[in-house]
Amino acid sequence: MNYPLTQIPERTEKPRQKGLTMVMDKGLSLRQVEDFLETGENYTDIVKLGWATSFVTPKLKEKLAIYKSAGIPVYFGGTLFEAFIVRKKFDDYRRILDQFGMEYAEISDGSLEMDGDEKCEYIRQLSKQVTVLSEVGSKDEAKIIPPYKWIKLMKAELEAGAWKVIGEAREGGNVGLFRSSGEVRQGLVEEILTEIPEEKIIWEAPQKSQQVWFVKLVGANVNVGNIAPHEVISLETIRLGLRGDTFSHFLDK
Amino acid sequence: MNYPLTQIPERTEKPRQKGLTMVMDKGLSLRQVEDFLETGENYTDIVKLGWATSFVTPKLKEKLAIYKSAGIPVYFGGTLFEAFIVRKKFDDYRRILDQFGMEYAEISDGSLEMDGDEKCEYIRQLSKQVTVLSEVGSKDEAKIIPPYKWIKLMKAELEAGAWKVIGEAREGGNVGLFRSSGEVRQGLVEEILTEIPEEKIIWEAPQKSQQVWFVKLVGANVNVGNIAPHEVISLETIRLGLRGDTFSHFLDK
Amino acid sequence: MNYPLTQIPERTEKPRQKGLTMVMDKGLSLRQVEDFLETGENYTDIVKLGWATSFVTPKLKEKLAIYKSAGIPVYFGGTLFEAFIVRKKFDDYRRILDQFGMEYAEISDGSLEMDGDEKCEYIRQLSKQVTVLSEVGSKDEAKIIPPYKWIKLMKAELEAGAWKVIGEAREGGNVGLFRSSGEVRQGLVEEILTEIPEEKIIWEAPQKSQQVWFVKLVGANVNVGNIAPHEVISLETIRLGLRGDTFSHFLDK
Numbered sequence: 001m002n003y004p005l006t007q008i009p010e011r012t013e014k015p016r017q018k019g020l021t022m023v024m025d026k027g028l029s030l031r032q033v034e035d036f037l038e039t040g041e042n043y044t045d046i047v048k049l050g051w052a053t054s055f056v057t058p059k060l061k062e063k064l065a066i067y068k069s070a071g072i073p074v075y076f077g078g079t080l081f082e083a084f085i086v087r088k089k090f091d092d093y094r095r096i097l098d099q100f101g102m103e104y105a106e107i108s109d110g111s112l113e114m115d116g117d118e119k120c121e122y123i124r125q126l127s128k129q130v131t132v133l134s135e136v137g138s139k140d141e142a143k144i145i146p147p148y149k150w151i152k153l154m155k156a157e158l159e160a161g162a163w164k165v166i167g168e169a170r171e172g173g174n175v176g177l178f179r180s181s182g183e184v185r186q187g188l189v190e191e192i193l194t195e196i197p198e199e200k201i202i203w204e205a206p207q208k209s210q211q212v213w214f215v216k217l218v219g220a221n222v223n224v225g226n227i228a229p230h231e232v233i234s235l236e237t238i239r240l241g242l243r244g245d246t247f248s249h250f251l252d253k
Numbered sequence: 254m255n256y257p258l259t260q261i262p263e264r265t266e267k268p269r270q271k272g273l274t275m276v277m278d279k280g281l282s283l284r285q286v287e288d289f290l291e292t293g294e295n296y297t298d299i300v301k302l303g304w305a306t307s308f309v310t311p312k313l314k315e316k317l318a319i320y321k322s323a324g325i326p327v328y329f330g331g332t333l334f335e336a337f338i339v340r341k342k343f344d345d346y347r348r349i350l351d352q353f354g355m356e357y358a359e360i361s362d363g364s365l366e367m368d369g370d371e372k373c374e375y376i377r378q379l380s381k382q383v384t385v386l387s388e389v390g391s392k393d394e395a396k397i398i399p400p401y402k403w404i405k406l407m408k409a410e411l412e413a414g415a416w417k418v419i420g421e422a423r424e425g426g427n428v429g430l431f432r433s434s435g436e437v438r439q440g441l442v443e444e445i446l447t448e449i450p451e452e453k454i455i456w457e458a459p460q461k462s463q464q465v466w467f468v469k470l471v472g473a474n475v476n477v478g479n480i481a482p483h484e485v486i487s488l489e490t491i492r493l494g495l496r497g498d499t500f501s502h503f504l505d506k
Numbered sequence: 507m508n509y510p511l512t513q514i515p516e517r518t519e520k521p522r523q524k525g526l527t528m529v530m531d532k533g534l535s536l537r538q539v540e541d542f543l544e545t546g547e548n549y550t551d552i553v554k555l556g557w558a559t560s561f562v563t564p565k566l567k568e569k570l571a572i573y574k575s576a577g578i579p580v581y582f583g584g585t586l587f588e589a590f591i592v593r594k595k596f597d598d599y600r601r602i603l604d605q606f607g608m609e610y611a612e613i614s615d616g617s618l619e620m621d622g623d624e625k626c627e628y629i630r631q632l633s634k635q636v637t638v639l640s641e642v643g644s645k646d647e648a649k650i651i652p653p654y655k656w657i658k659l660m661k662a663e664l665e666a667g668a669w670k671v672i673g674e675a676r677e678g679g680n681v682g683l684f685r686s687s688g689e690v691r692q693g694l695v696e697e698i699l700t701e702i703p704e705e706k707i708i709w710e711a712p713q714k715s716q717q718v719w720f721v722k723l724v725g726a727n728v729n730v731g732n733i734a735p736h737e738v739i740s741l742e743t744i745r746l747g748l749r750g751d752t753f754s755h756f757l758d759k
Contacts, residue, residue: 002566003602006593027486029288035535039564052495053486058292060255079497086504087259096256111500233533233559242558244585247617251592280739282541305748306739311545313508332750339757340512349509364753 008240009220009250014071016045018199019221019239020164023229024077024206026050027057032229033066040232041070046104048225051079054100064100078108078135081122086112090122097130107157108135110168116153120160127161133202134160137168137176147191154196165196166225169204177203184213198222211238212245220250261493262473262503267324269298271452272474272492273417276482277459278327279303280310285482286319293485294323299357301478304332317353331361331388334375339365343375350383360410361388363421369406373413380414386455387413390421390429400444407449418449419478422457430456437466451475464491465498473503514746515726515756520577522551524705525727525745526670529735530712531580532556533563538735539572546738547576552610554731557585570606584614584641587628592618596628603636613663614641616674622659626666633667639708640666643674643682653697660702671702672731675710683709690719704728717744718751726756 001008012019023044028036037044047067054060054076067074076097084093097105107122119134126132134157136150145153154165167189168176177185192201198218204226205211214222220239227235237243241250265272276297281289290297300320307313307329320327329350337346350358360375372387379385387410389403398406407418420442421429430438445454451471457479458464467475473492480488490496494503518525529550534542543550553573560566560582573580582603590599603611613628625640632638640663642656651659660671673695674682683691698707704724710732711717720728726745733741743749747756 001561002563003561003605004598005561005589006595027292027483029291031284031288031291031537035537038535038537039533042564043562050487051497052490052493055254055256055258055495056296056486056489056493057255058295079495079500082500083258083495086500089259092257099256111497230533233562234556236562237558240558240561242561242585242589244557244617247585247588247592280545280736282544284537284541284544303740304750305743305746308507308509308511308746308748309549309739309742310508311548332748332753335753336511336748339753342512345510352509364750 005242007251008242011239012221014042014045016221018223020045020202020223020225021227021232021235022046022048022166022202022223022225023232024048024050024226025053025063025074025229027053028063028229030059030062030066033063036229036232037066037070037072040229041072043232043236044072047072047074048106049074049076051077052083053077054080061100064102068101073104073131075102075104075106075133078106079111081105081107082109082111085114085122094126094129103130104133105130106133106135106166107162108166108168110135110138116156120156123157123160123162127163131163132161133164133166134162135166135168141180147188150188150192151195154192154201158196158200164200164202164223166202167192167204169206169210169226178210182207182209184210189214189217193218208234208238208245211235212243215239215246216249258495260504261495264492265474267295267298269474271476273298273455273476273478274480274485274488275299275301275419275455275476275478276485277301277303277330277479278306278316278482280306281316281482283312283315283319286316289482289485290319290323290325293482294325296485296489297325300325300327301359302327302329304330305336306330307333314353317355321354326357326384328355328357328359328386331359332364334358334360335362335364338367338375347379347382356383357386358383359386359388359419360415361419361421363388363391363393369409373409376410376413376415380416384416385414386417386419387415388419388421394433400441403441403445404448407445407454411449411453417453417455417476419455420445420457422459422463422479431463435460435462437463442467442470446471461487461491461498464488465496468492468499469502511748513757514748517745518727520548520551522727524729526551526708526729526731527733527738527741528552528554528672528708528729528731529738530554530556530583530732531559531569531735533559534569534735536565536568536572539569542735542738543572543576543578546735547578549738549742550578553578553580554612555580555582557583558589559583560586567606570608574607579610579637581608581610581612581639584612585617587611587613588615588617591620591628600632600635609636610639611636612639612641612672613668614672614674616641616644616646622662626662629663629666629668633669637669638667639670639672640668641672641674647686653694656694656698657701660698660707664702664706670706670708670729672708673698673710675712675716675732684716688713688715690716695720695723699724714740714744714751717741721745721752722755
């Protein structure tokens with residue numbers, strides 16, 4: 001930090017098991033990755049190459065190398081996994097992870113129908129090859145999953161070998177954990193937290209109001225994801241009670 | 254593409270006559286142009302320097318040179334044409350196009366009243382000097398143009414020499430083709446497509462939901478415009494059925 | 507300007523006392539600062555490092571040096587001042603301003619309760635050390651300040667030594683001067699302008715519609731603030747009547 005300030009909540013340090021920030025790269029150039037890392041490296045724990053952007057992104061290997069040299073793990077968005085599954089090409093997907101030297105992968109079922117057992121089987125298999133993040137929730141606005149089912153799915157996927165489960169929000173933050181207005185489904189989140197340890201969940205929270213909400217509920221070291229590269233500094237100030245929205249939250253009462 | 258995937262719609266390749274992506278540069282620095290081209294060059298067919306940003310943009314000639322060396326045509330936004338016309342300086346405008354070596358120009362009447370015959374006369378004259386794009390639609394929310402009139406204007410402007418006609422949406426995507434909510438005026442678009450060949454129209458579609466809508470209606474190789482430089486990769490995945498919103502659209506049924 | 511155009515309103519030139527553009531840097535990397543300055547240097551009068559981003563921003567001294575070499579003053583957002591005040595560390599704050607060679611500072615009370623006299627006392631003390639901008643208005647949506655009180659506060663703070671007063675809008679432009687919809691509180695602004703000289707006020711106007719509104723009300727040389735770095739070129743065209751929204755405003759009638 002650039003100067004001392006008291007009454008700042010303690011932040012975990014890298015490598016973090018909680019207090020993670022997962023950033024979404026949806027097509028940065030190599031120089032833009034360097035720019036992002038200059039400001040965000042210490043505050044970024046893992047990077048997702050959004051959905052299947054890795055299919056069309058030029059200089060993919062060079063990009064992966066930059067993140068690797070910064071010690072930040074990268075994974076392909078879950079939609080890419082689903083694109084291979086819907087085409088019945090799981091083995092191809094595994095080979096491609098190897099080919100690009102990926103050490104993390106996301107398993108999701110946001111865009112297709114997949115039985116819970118089938119999903120857990122993919123988690124079991126893939127977790128022998130890489131560290132697996134598994135995403136719960138649908139990208140479909142009309143598909144409301146009740147809390148008990150979120151919990152059941154999360155438990156099963158963690159037991160099957162997922163390192164973390166991700167609470168789905170879509171890039172725009174208007175499905176899954178959130179109402180179409182972007183508002184958090186508070187009861188859902190609180191109920192999940194009674195059953196699943198907070199450090200095992202990454203909450204997708206692309207919008208500032210959502211980040212504020214999770215920091216207030218869970219604390220400075222909540223795991224959040226789908227953060228835009230240029231919002232990492234802002235998120236860090238929200239975590240530390242140094243933006244208006246959380247200004248009073250961590251002060252001695 | 255970085256790895257093989259089946260059931261991907263065929264994309265046209267450069268130089269494209271359909272499947273065009275028109276990107277709006279509203280004041281990028283030279284290095285930002287380079288960054289954009291690193292990721293977007295293969296997916297970008299033409300660049301518009303938004304409205305009259307070219308008037309105040311520093312290093313304009315250097316910027317034009319970068320785009321030129323990448324083989325991507327550039328034109329000044331239609332508002333600049335209108336700014337000269339409202340001042341009765343059409344000849345000055347033509348000289349400025351020459352002075353900057355412009356090979357494309359846009360003719361529009363979004364911010365002033367112009368008779369259809371007068372507009373076609375400008376198209377006829379300017380198309381002797383450059384390749385002309387002509388824009389139909391108003392920037393004025395209150396001015397609703399009925400479908401038959403959109404079609405009549407588009408036909409006349411193509412006959413007068415326009416290379417493509419552009420369906421106006423304003424940068425924010427909330428006028429012209431769109432309701433103030435950003436929703437597409439579906440009946441209007443479908444009626445236009447019964448009369449004007451799809452490859453002759455560039456649909457302004459700055460918002461993701463609009464891009465998705467046009468790809469679903471017209472196909473992977475729809476012409477769309479007013480795309481932000483950092484959204485070109487995203488658009489390409491939407492075209493290919495590799496983002497959640499179009500995930501199932503191109504799969505074998 | 508890159509070519510001549512008539513009927514363009516006269517713009518003040520640097521160093522400006524009116525017609526100021528205050529830009530918010532909320533965590534740019536060094537290269538991103540250079541990119542912003544390449545396009546925005548001539549149109550940017552002062553830069554705010556948003557809220558307390560300076561606490562977590564890497565390479566802060568190098569960033570300050572780049573702005574300094576461009577001759578653009580920088581100040582830390584008012585929330586940082588408040589973060590020190592709420593911790594009863596005003597003297598520490600003054601030392602930190604010295605330590606970083608700051609020549610400007612913002613005094614605000616958007617996130618805490620502060621008596622008007624106390625605020626003016628801070629302005630008096632700090633204005634012996636640096637040039638002070640003082641911000642009026644609350645970040646709290648529920649806290650509506652009536653016009654006569656805005657005026658009283660602004661007058662008192664200018665008399666206490668503030669160089670300019672800032673009309674609060676928050677980064678999102680939805681509190682203070684604005685309704686939660688982002689719409690300007692027109693009566694409030696007009697009443698303020700009957701009592702406070704326009705050149706003494708910087709209006710926070712992060713959204714385009716707000717910038718348009720102020721340019722139409724006050725003129726091309728209105729002072730506006732909280733402008734995003736990549737929107738400075740756009741703002742300049744709005745000031746000059748070269749974007750659709752102000753296209754007709756400065757034309758000879």
